[in-house]
Structures are given as C-alpha cells and as structure tokens.
Amino acid sequence: MSAPSVIETQALSKVYGPQRALDGVDLKVAPGAIGLLGPNGAGKSTLMKCLLQLQPITSGSAKLLGREVGREGREIRKRVGYTPEQDCHIPGMVGCEYVTYCAQLCGLPFAVARQRAHEMLDFVGMGQERYRKIDTYSTGMKQRLKLAQAIVHDPEIVFLDEPTNGLDPKGQTQILELVHSLWQTYGITVVLSSHLLNDVDRLCEQIIIIARGRVLVHDTLENLKARNRRSAEVVIDGRYQELQAACASRQWACEPLPNGHVKIAHQCASLNPLLALLHERKLAPLEIIPSPNALEETFVRALELSHANP
Amino acid sequence: MPIHDISYKHWDGVHLGVWHRRLAIARHGLTACLRNKWMRHAVVLCWGSALAMTGLLFMVGQLLVADSVVVQWVGNFNPGLQSFARLLTTWLEQHPEISVRTTQNVLFYFYCALLLRAGIFILGMAVPLLITQDLASNAIIIYSSKAVSRADYLLGKFSTAFGLLAMAWLGPVCAAWFLGNLLTPDWGFFWHARAAIFHTLVFGLVAMTLLSLLALGVSAISSKEKSTAAIWYVWWILGGVVAPIAVKTRPWLQHLSFNYNLEQIALAIFRPAEDLTTARESIPILGEMLRDVSTRSMSALSTPALWGAVTWSWLMVFLAAWIIRKRVKPE
Numbered sequence: 001m002s003a004p005s006v007i008e009t010q011a012l013s014k015v016y017g018p019q020r021a022l023d024g025v026d027l028k029v030a031p032g033a034i035g036l037l038g039p040n041g042a043g044k045s046t047l048m049k050c051l052l053q054l055q056p057i058t059s060g061s062a063k064l065l066g067r068e069v070g071r072e073g074r075e076i077r078k079r080v081g082y083t084p085e086q087d088c089h090i091p092g093m094v095g096c097e098y099v100t101y102c103a104q105l106c107g108l109p110f111a112v113a114r115q116r117a118h119e120m121l122d123f124v125g126m127g128q129e130r131y132r133k134i135d136t137y138s139t140g141m142k143q144r145l146k147l148a149q150a151i152v153h154d155p156e157i158v159f160l161d162e163p164t165n166g167l168d169p170k171g172q173t174q175i176l177e178l179v180h181s182l183w184q185t186y187g188i189t190v191v192l193s194s195h196l197l198n199d200v201d202r203l204c205e206q207i208i209i210i211a212r213g214r215v216l217v218h219d220t221l222e223n224l225k226a227r228n229r230r231s232a233e234v235v236i237d238g239r240y241q242e243l244q245a246a247c248a249s250r251q252w253a254c255e256p257l258p259n260g261h262v263k264i265a266h267q268c269a270s271l272n273p274l275l276a277l278l279h280e281r282k283l284a285p286l287e288i289i290p291s292p293n294a295l296e297e298t299f300v301r302a303l304e305l306s307h308a309n310p
Numbered sequence: 311m312p313i314h315d316i317s318y319k320h321w322d323g324v325h326l327g328v329w330h331r332r333l334a335i336a337r338h339g340l341t342a343c344l345r346n347k348w349m350r351h352a353v354v355l356c357w358g359s360a361l362a363m364t365g366l367l368f369m370v371g372q373l374l375v376a377d378s379v380v381v382q383w384v385g386n387f388n389p390g391l392q393s394f395a396r397l398l399t400t401w402l403e404q405h406p407e408i409s410v411r412t413t414q415n416v417l418f419y420f421y422c423a424l425l426l427r428a429g430i431f432i433l434g435m436a437v438p439l440l441i442t443q444d445l446a447s448n449a450i451i452i453y454s455s456k457a458v459s460r461a462d463y464l465l466g467k468f469s470t471a472f473g474l475l476a477m478a479w480l481g482p483v484c485a486a487w488f489l490g491n492l493l494t495p496d497w498g499f500f501w502h503a504r505a506a507i508f509h510t511l512v513f514g515l516v517a518m519t520l521l522s523l524l525a526l527g528v529s530a531i532s533s534k535e536k537s538t539a540a541i542w543y544v545w546w547i548l549g550g551v552v553a554p555i556a557v558k559t560r561p562w563l564q565h566l567s568f569n570y571n572l573e574q575i576a577l578a579i580f581r582p583a584e585d586l587t588t589a590r591e592s593i594p595i596l597g598e599m600l601r602d603v604s605t606r607s608m609s610a611l612s613t614p615a616l617w618g619a620v621t622w623s624w625l626m627v628f629l630a631a632w633i634i635r636k637r638v639k640p641e
Binding site: 119153 | 316317320321322323325326327328330331334335338342345443444447449450451452453454457458459462
C-alpha cells in the first residue's frame with residue numbers, strides 16, 4: 001500500500017498582478033526527501049509559501065498533510081517547519097531564547113520548549129554560541145539556527161528554502177548531512193528547494209522541476225536516472241589507453257575528466273553492455289557511476305522544453 | 311566531543327491552546343520593552359508617583375476623620391487649619407458619600423490625566439519594538455510560518471502595548487486607590503470612593519485600547535525604528551501645541567491630537583465639573599476657595615466635546631487598522 005500524500009494540489013494558481021507565478025500546479029507528493037528544482041523566479045518559493053499560507057492562493061486547491069490549505073492554517077503549521085531563504089531572526093534575542101520562543105509559538109509549554117530548544121541546538125551543532133545575540137552570528141550559525149527553529153516543535157514535514165546559501169563547503173556538507181538524517185533516520189519529510197543540483201542529487205529521492213510556474217517533471221530520482229542512462233563515469237586505475245580502445249571499438253565517446261574519472265557515452269538503456277565490454281577486455285573498474293549528470297540533463301531538457309512551449 | 315545524546319528526539323506531548331501562543335507573544339514583547347533601562351526607570355517612576363498619591367490620600371483621609379493623628383498634629387502648628395479639618399469632619403459625618411466621592415473623583419481625574427502623559431511617553435519608547443523591528447528583520451515570516459495567524463500576532467502585539475500601559479499607568483493608579491483607602495481610618499472609604507475607581511477603570515480601558523491600537527498603527531508605518539518613535543512623539547507634541555491654538559480658529563483641528571480626544575473622554579467619564587459644583591454648593595469654605603475657578607474653565611470642564619472625540623478616535627483607529635493591514639504581511 002502506498003503512503004498517503006503529504007502534498008496534494010489541484011490546478012493551484014497564484015497571480016501577482018499581471019504575472020502568473022503558479023499556473024495550474026497539479027501534484028501528489030508522497031513522504032520522503034523531495035527536491036524542488038527550478039531556475040530563479042520559477043515559482044519554487046511561491047509554491048512553498050502558498051502551501052504554508054504565507055501567500056493566499058488565487059485559484060485551485062491544496063492539501064498539506066491531508067488538511068485543506070486556507071482553512072486549517074494553524075493546525076497545519078503546528079505540524080510543519082519552514083526555513084526561509086532570507087535572514088529573519090528577531091533582533092536582540094540570544095539563540096536559545098529565539099528557538100524557545102519559536103517552539104512556544106507552535107504551542108509547546110515553556111519548559112518543554114526550552115528543553116527542546118537546547119536539544120535541537122545540540123542537534124544542529126551549535127555550542128556555547130547559542131547564548132550569544134543572534135545579531136552577532138555568522139551566516140553558517142544563522143543557517144543552523146534557522147534549521148533548529150524549523151524542527152524544534154517536531155514537525156512532520158520541513159520546507160527548506162536554499163538552506164546552504166552562503167555556507168562554505170564544510171558548512172554545506174554538515175547542513176546537508178543533518179537534513180539527510182531528518183528523513184533517513186527520523187522520518188521527517190523534507191522539501192528542499194534549491195538551485196544547486198548537487199545538493200538535491202545527494203539528498204532527495206523525489207524530484208519536482210518547476211519553471212514558469214508549471215511543474216515540468218515530478219518523479220523519483222531513480223526513474224529520472226533510468227531515463228537518462230546513456231552515459232557513465234568509470235574510475236579505473238591506469239589503463240586508460242586500453243579503455244579508450246575498447247570504447248572506440250563500439251564507437252562510444254570516451255573522455256577523461258579532470259577528477260581522474262572517465263566519462264563514457266555508451267548510448268544504452270542499461271549498464272550491461274558497458275559491464276560486458278569491461279569484462280571482455282579484462283578491465284576491472286574501481287567504481288562505475290551510472291548517469292552522473294542525469295539530474296542536470298533532465299533539468300536542462302525540461303527547461304528547454306518549457307522555453308520551446310511557453 | 312559531546313558527552314550527552316545530541317540526536318534528534320521526537321516529541322509527542324499535547325500542544326497548548328492558541329491563547330498561550332498569544333500570551334507568549336505578549337510576554338516576549340513586554341520582556342523586550344523592559345530590557346531598555348530607560349523604560350524600566352520610567353515605569354519605576356510611575357509607581358513612585360503612586361506612592362506619592364497614596365500619601366496624599368492618606369493625608370486627605372486623616373483630615374476627614376475626627377480626632378485623627380494628623381488633625382491633632384496640625385493643630386499644634388495651625389489652630390485655624392485644625393478648625394477647618396473639624397468642620398470637614400462634621401460635614402463628612404453628615405455626607406460621607408459626597409465628601410469622599412467628590413474628593414477622590416476629582417483627585418483621580420487629575421492623577422489619571424497626569425500619569426497618562428507618562429504612559430504615552432513610555433509607549434513611544436515601545437513603539438519601535440512592537441511591529442517596526444519585526445518588519446525590519448523579516449521576523450513576520452517566522453511568525454507566519456508558526457501556528458499563529460496574523461490576528462494572533464496582532465493580538466499578541468496589542469497585548470504588549472496594553473500590558474505596558476497597564477504597568478505604567480492603570481496599575482499605579484489602581485494601586486494608589488487601593489493603598490490610599492487602605493490607609494484611611496475608616497475602611498468605609500472603599501465603598502464611598504467606588505466612583506473614582508470605576509471611572510478610572512472605564513477611562514483606563516478605553517484609553518489603553520485606543521493608545522495601543524494607535525501605537526500598533528504607528529509602529530507599522532515604517533521599518534526604521536527611529537522613524538516610528540519620532541512619528542509617535544511628533545504627533546503627540548504637535549497635537550499638544552495645535553490643540554490650544556485651534557480653539558479659536560478651527561476647533562475641529564483639536565481632534566487631530568489623540569491626547570486632546572482622550573482628555574475629552576476623561577471629562578465625560580469623570581465629570582469633575584459636577585463634583586466641583588457639588589463641593590462649592592455643599593461646603594461653604596470650599597465654595598469660597600472654588601469661587602476663583604473661572605466660568606470658562608468650569609464650562610470647558612462641564613461640556614466635553616465627547617462625540618467629536620469619539621468620532622475622531624474611531625477615524626484614527628481605522629487609519630491604524632488600514633496601515634497594519636497594508637504593512638503586516640509575510641512579504
């Protein structure tokens with residue numbers, strides 16, 4: 001039996017003056033780690049805001065966690081977490097006080113709120129800096145704090161709008177690991193909006209590509225990769241010349257990459273012909289990465305289609 | 311390395327109701343206001359004035375009771391004053407209802423009006439902390455993404471302003487009434503002075519509601535803290551300057567001052583002119599003293615421009631509501 005949908009929309013539209021930010025969005029999203037992709041101004045943030053009722057819906061309907069958006073605002077938001085893209089702290093507050101206050105706004109009693117605030121600050125990796133005023137925090141600390149306030153009330157679904165913006169690579173990795181654990185370990189559905197395809201590729205099982213207010217693609221990452229299984233990256237210890245010769249015999253393009261991997265455009269629906277060739281030539285690969293750029297290719301193709309059919 | 315469990319933990323407790331969330335917003339607002347040391351000092355001064363008022367009521371109470379310590383003590387220095395006090399005592403015994411009622415109603419009318427200015431001043435310091443700061447820091451988005459609606463948020467902020475006024479104004483006035491009557495030789499004063507506290511409470515609730523709504527409106531005008539504070543003080547001071555000038559030229563201009571409107575509402579509620587007339591007619595000595603009060607002053611006291619004040623106050627509230635509606639949005 002499939003899990004009930006966490007997000008359901010029917011002909012959801014949002015209009016700002018002459019501009020149509022969302023145009024008849026139909027979605028049925030199962031729980032999991034969901035990546036929301038799209039270029040700037042595609043309507044990702046608007047979709048999130050409509051679902052959270054930060055923006056009123058112009059037409060259509062939406063359900064979040066089985067409840068009607070627009071009618072049961074408070075009840076929905078009690079079970080939802082949100083980290084906005086921009087800074088939005090309350091000035092003059094210290095970190096732990098802020099997270100405690102956010103928990104209280106979700107209906108947690110003060111003592112519980114304070115305890116959970118400290119637990120969540122531990123979880124996101126904030127130490128003694130939690131006792132400092134937020135105004136003095138670095139970008140990384142603010143991102144961690146935003147994540148802590150979004151999960152302090154133990155939501156069932158968390159919307160993360162560009163959570164790695166402004167972070168250094170180490171900080172990005174740490175935040176993405178935390179986000180990854182939310183669904184993988186603790187069963188909290190994560191909706192990650194990002195324009196960084198790598199982030200989404202690492203974390204998400206489902207992908208929604210949106211552009212010009214329309215959903216272009218909604219599928220699992222696995223299916224998307226299967227559809228684009230036309231190339232692979234092979235990691236091989238030396239013997240590049242032999243691999244190149246083998247590929248040439250099949251008329252497959254073979255190109256060394258700066259990271260030492262070799263990209264092979266095998267043009268087949270599965271990896272089996274490639275594996276057979278490697279076996280035949282006694283080339284033992286250290287690693288084979290199927291469709292390494294599947295997401296990027298899908299994304300670009302979807303955008304091209306959207307531009308071709310405005 | 312952490313020595314305690316830092317993994318994520320689920321919570322399956324019961325959520326508190328929406329009133330607790332509104333209360334949390336109000337409490338947070340009050341805490342933020344009281345972090346400002348000048349505001350704390352101003353509130354303490356208001357309570358200091360309540361102690362002074364208590365002392366005054368104690369003295370007045372002693373003057374109205376036969377053979378009280380104060381009357382005897384006064385007699386040591388001024389036998390005339392002692393005779394006056396004894397006359398008052400006799401009159402009190404005949405008309406306890408009128409004497410205590412009249413005295414305290416007039417006293418509390420003036421005390422309310424005086425302390426209201428302190429309340430408006432303190433509220434001006436709090437204006438940037440109500441909505442302005444949230445607009446500047448985008449905190450409205452955080453509120454909107456939690457289990458509170460825009461109405462809950464505004465109700466919480468309204469309660470902050472209302473609570474601050476209760477702390478700086480209505481609280482000290484009520485405390486002064488209670489302590490002042492507690493220290494009188496006869497606790498029957500509580501009953502006789504009921505009109506004063508009733509009028510105080512009615513006027514207090516009306517004025518606090520009006521001022522809190524106006525403060526929210528001003529606070530939502532801009533996301534710059536200095537601007538909203540300046541708008542509040544300039545409106546208050548300009549109103550105070552314009553009102554006396556406009557009396558002879560365009561009297562309706564007086565109503566642009568919220569303070570003037572509140573004064574008219576206070577006059578309509580306390581009706582001090584009636585008390586002064588009663589006192590003048592009932593106590594011959596007091597009548598002599600009050601003869602100096604000019605007819606024009608008495609006329610101003612006895613005919614407040616209530617409907618104008620109410621109408622303009624409503625207009626101001628509508629304007630504040632419109633500003634809030636336009637400005638307090640997640641985006």
